[in-house]
Amino acid sequence: MKIGELARRSGLSPSRIRFYESSGLIRGVERRENGYRVYGPQALWTLEIITSAQGAGFSLDEIRSLLPDAQSQWQHAELLASLERKLAEIDALQQRLTQNRAQLLVAIESVRHRPEELPCTDRAQWVLGQLREGPAAEDDPPR
Structure with missing residues (x-):
C-alpha cells in the first residue's frame, strides 16, 4: 500500500x-x-x-x-525484560508523584492556615518549616 x-x-x-x-x-x-x-x-x-x-x-x-x-x-526474553523494566519505571514514577502530591498538599494547607499574627517574613519561614516536617499522618492532629 x-x-x-x-x-x-x-x-x-x-x-x-x-x-x-x-x-x-x-x-x-x-x-x-x-x-x-x-x-x-x-x-x-x-x-x-x-x-x-x-x-x-x-x-x-x-x-x-x-x-x-x-x-x-x-526476541521474547528481551521483550519481556523491557516490559518489566518499563513497569518498574512507572511504579517508581507513581511513588514519586504520590510524594510530590503529598508535599504540595502540605504547602497548600500551610499557606492557607498560616498564623496571621506572624509578620510576613516569619510566615514564610513557618510555611517552610511545615514543608520540612512533611505530610502529617492521617491520624495526626492538624498543625
Whole structure:
C-alpha cells in the first residue's frame, strides 16, 4: 500500500510515517521506479505497536529494541525484560508523584492556615518549616 493509504488506515500523518521509516522503526519498505514508497501489511501493525508503546511511555529507542529483528523474529526474553523494566519505571514514577502530591498538599494547607499574627517574613519561614516536617499522618492532629 502507498503511504497515503497507510496514513489513512493508521491515523498517522505521512510525515510521521516517513520519520519512523527513516528512524529504522519501519523496515521492508519498497521503492518503485517512480519513487513512491510501497508498504507491506506488516507496516500497519508495526505502526500500531509504535503508537501503543509510545502511549505506554516507551521512547523510540526503547521501541526499536522491542520490535522484531530483520528476520521478523521476536526476541521474547528481551521483550519481556523491557516490559518489566518499563513497569518498574512507572511504579517508581507513581511513588514519586504520590510524594510530590503529598508535599504540595502540605504547602497548600500551610499557606492557607498560616498564623496571621506572624509578620510576613516569619510566615514564610513557618510555611517552610511545615514543608520540612512533611505530610502529617492521617491520624495526626492538624498543625
